[in-house]
Amino acid sequence: MADSQTIDYQPDYQGPIVSVEGLRNSFGDQVVHEGLDLDVRRGEILGVVGGSGTGKSVLMRSIIGLQTPDEGEIKVFGEPLLGKAEPETIEIRKRWGVLFQGGALFSTLTVAENVMVPIREFYPDMDRDFRREVAKYKVCLSGLPPDAAPKYPSELSGGMRKRAGIARALALDPELLFLDEPTAGLDPIGAAAFDNLTKELQQTLGLTVFLITHDLDTLHAICDRVAVLADQRVIAVGTIDELLALDHPWIQEYFNGPRGRMASAGKKSLG
Amino acid sequence: MAIPSDFVEDTAEDGAVTLYFSGDLSIASVGDLPERLREYGSNVERLDISDTGYIDTVGAWLIHRTARDMEAEIVGANDDAERLIAAVAGADQPAEIRPQALNPVIRVVSEVGEATAIAFSTMSGLVGFFGAIIVAFFRLVRHPGQIRWNAVIQRFDVVGVRALGIVGLMSFLIGLVIAQQGAVQLRQFGAEVFTVNLVGRLTLRELGVLMTAIMVAGRSGSAFAAQIGTMKLTEEIDAMRTIGVSPIEALVLPRFIAAVFMLPLLGFYASIVAIIGGGLLSWAQLDIPPATFFSRIREVVPLTDVYVGLVKAPVFGAIIAITGCYQGMQVKGNAEDVGQRTTAAVVQAIFLVIVLDAFFAVFFTWIGWN
Numbered sequence: 313m314a315d316s317q318t319i320d321y322q323p324d325y326q327g328p329i330v331s332v333e334g335l336r337n338s339f340g341d342q343v344v345h346e347g348l349d350l351d352v353r354r355g356e357i358l359g360v361v362g363g364s365g366t367g368k369s370v371l372m373r374s375i376i377g378l379q380t381p382d383e384g385e386i387k388v389f390g391e392p393l394l395g396k397a398e399p400e401t402i403e404i405r406k407r408w409g410v411l412f413q414g415g416a417l418f419s420t421l422t423v424a425e426n427v428m429v430p431i432r433e434f435y436p437d438m439d440r441d442f443r444r445e446v447a448k449y450k451v452c453l454s455g456l457p458p459d460a461a462p463k464y465p466s467e468l469s470g471g472m473r474k475r476a477g478i479a480r481a482l483a484l485d486p487e488l489l490f491l492d493e494p495t496a497g498l499d500p501i502g503a504a505a506f507d508n509l510t511k512e513l514q515q516t517l518g519l520t521v522f523l524i525t526h527d528l529d530t531l532h533a534i535c536d537r538v539a540v541l542a543d544q545r546v547i548a549v550g551t552i553d554e555l556l557a558l559d560h561p562w563i564q565e566y567f568n569g570p571r572g573r574m575a576s577a578g579k580k581s582l583g
Numbered sequence: 584m585a586i587p588s589d590f591v592e593d594t595a596e597d598g599a600v601t602l603y604f605s606g607d608l609s610i611a612s613v614g615d616l617p618e619r620l621r622e623y624g625s626n627v628e629r630l631d632i633s634d635t636g637y638i639d640t641v642g643a644w645l646i647h648r649t650a651r652d653m654e655a656e657i658v659g660a661n662d663d664a665e666r667l668i669a670a671v672a673g674a675d676q677p678a679e680i681r682p683q684a685l686n687p688v689i690r691v692v693s694e695v696g697e698a699t700a701i702a703f704s705t706m707s708g709l710v711g712f713f714g715a716i717i718v719a720f721f722r723l724v725r726h727p728g729q730i731r732w733n734a735v736i737q738r739f740d741v742v743g744v745r746a747l748g749i750v751g752l753m754s755f756l757i758g759l760v761i762a763q764q765g766a767v768q769l770r771q772f773g774a775e776v777f778t779v780n781l782v783g784r785l786t787l788r789e790l791g792v793l794m795t796a797i798m799v800a801g802r803s804g805s806a807f808a809a810q811i812g813t814m815k816l817t818e819e820i821d822a823m824r825t826i827g828v829s830p831i832e833a834l835v836l837p838r839f840i841a842a843v844f845m846l847p848l849l850g851f852y853a854s855i856v857a858i859i860g861g862g863l864l865s866w867a868q869l870d871i872p873p874a875t876f877f878s879r880i881r882e883v884v885p886l887t888d889v890y891v892g893l894v895k896a897p898v899f900g901a902i903i904a905i906t907g908c909y910q911g912m913q914v915k916g917n918a919e920d921v922g923q924r925t926t927a928a929v930v931q932a933i934f935l936v937i938v939l940d941a942f943f944a945v946f947f948t949w950i951g952w953n
Contacts, residue, residue, distance in 0.1 A: 406611070419919060422680065422681055422682065424678065424679070424680040424681075425680060425681070428680075431610075435610060435611070437614070437615075438610075438613075438617075439615070439617045439618050441617075441621075442613075442617035442618075442645075444680055445644065445648065446610075446641055446644060447680065448676075448677075448678040448680070449640075449644055449671050449674040449675060450640075450674075451674075451678060452673075452674035452675070452676050452678065453640070453670065453671065453673075453674040458676040458677060458678035459678070459679075461678040461679055461680065462678070462679040462680060462681050462682045462683075463682070464682075466916070466917065466919075482640075484610055485609065485610050485639035485640050485641055516666055516667065516670045517639075517640065517667070517670075518663075
């Protein structure tokens with residue numbers, strides 16, 4: 313275990329949960345990120361916004377190791393991840409969960425079996441019956457009815473599939489949760505319910521959430537801070553009020569456009 | 584590293600048993616605790632977790648479940664633990680991991696029934712689809728200006744011209760093998776010379792067209808199903824209908840026409856290449872010079888054999904196009920369905936081709952073309 317000592321669980325680590333420095337990503341001639349810096353603080357819900365093609369998903373994929381950047385430094389829980397082989401990062405990867413856009417559930421497994429996959433993979437010694445119990449309560453914890461557990465993904469609605477995706481992302485009790493456009497394709501009621509679930513889970517489980525979204529309502533409703541991606545980097549991070557004080561045309565248009573105003577008004581009338 | 588969880592029991596003077604937990608209560612630290620706690624009796628009054636460290640929902644669940652099963656009381660929980668235990672207690676509902684398995688007898692019977700129903704509905708669907716193609720075809724015959732020649736020519740290229748290489752190679756090898764095997768067997772009777780009859784008649788009458796049909800079913804029938812199925816998924820076909828373009832006319836007819844026209848050509852070409860292959864082998868193994876071989880072919884192969892092949896080929900082409908396009912049009916829902924439908928298209932096309940080939944064999948013998 314000497315190797316993994318360096319990336320052990322450190323409950324007293326108080327620095328940024330995710331820290332990205334000088335990130336550069338490119339596909340052929342097209343540069344997606346150039347000198348991108350971003351910190352995600354412990355316990356916050358950080359919303360990541362940006363126009364289409366500004367590389368929000370690429371940023372997430374870089375952090376979780378699905379995309380190798382050209383340059384830069386990525387630290388999660390204070391541990392640098394770039395340049396490390398997969399087995400070395402396993403202790404870190406146990407501590408995050410990812411919800412992909414379409415849910416990315418394994419179609420040949422039931423919802424409960426989907427939740428059991430990461431547990432079996434990372435904790436193969438866990439008692440089988442206990443693992444099944446864990447899968448069951450995780451399914452219910454994600455706001456799914458218990459009868460959804462033995463169903464296959466194809467039998468679920470879009471919103472339920474996202475919840476099942478959350479259940480699988482939470483399988484290992486991660487401290488950090490990545491959500492890629494969780495409310496895309498959901499009706500407003502489903503989207504609001506999902507926002508509530510995210511907030512509730514974040515508060516109960518003490519999660520840090522990295523949330524990519526286009527949904528202005530989500531930003532207003534649950535995000536503690538918002539990072540804006542434009543011009544190949546993060547041009548601003550802060551609360552929505554702080555961002556509004558900035559004089560950047562894209563930010564102004566985004567939050568002060570007709571939709572942005574509507575979402576903001578909706579928040580005020582609720583709160 | 585997470586501190587492994589453990590517990591010790593302590594019996595108070597009044598006989599009440601308390602389990603004192605220590606270490607972290609997390610997914611990484613519970614270890615064999617679930618089993619040990621399950622095997623532990625149930626005469627426990629209290630679970631004391633005041634001395635535990637980090638707790639997550641797995642640890643909270645373990646405590647909650649143990650308390651529930653032992654009807655014990657949880658004491659010494661800090662704020663975190665209390666919150667998490669309340670959360671998992673709220674999520675404690677009976678659920679299944681897998682759908683209820685049916686009684687095997689009922690399952691087998693119901694699966695057979697379902698498969699039968701699907702087989703019949705597929706057959707009637709294919710017939711209906713064929714009808715729709717015929718209707719569209721005659722509509723186009725009346726309005727020839729609307730035929731999409733570009734699409735038809737493009738399909739000719741994809742289905743026919745681009746298949747020449749693979750069909751040729753396959754037929755050449757089949758010709759070689761027939762001649763070689765024929766020569767070995769016929770030599771036992773001193774009748775090697777009949778290898779020529781074997782190669783000529785077998786390829787022109789049966790194998791040329793049949794093997795070509797199987798190859799085209801795998802190559803183009805699957806492509807038809809996958810292309811049309813994908814267009815169905817991306818709602819292109821719905822968009823076509825909305826604009827007033829008939830998908831049958833725009834997508835299915837060009838493929839149907841291409842398959843019907845190309846299969847006789849490919850089949851005849853395959854037969855010729857197979858005969859060349861057989862001729863080369865006869866030259867090498869039986870010392871029959873090519874000139875003699877081909878003049879023998881002309882003598883022993885009746886012209887009706889060529890007709891038999893050419894009559895069957897367009898029918899096979901039609902079957903391949905109909906199953907491919909029909910299965911493509913049946914795609915619903917997700918990408919997985921495209922794969923299944925593509926497989927179904929190829930399997931059904933090959934099956935129907937072979938069934939019809941058997942009927943043709945009986946029919947041609949009956950009318951005396953043997």
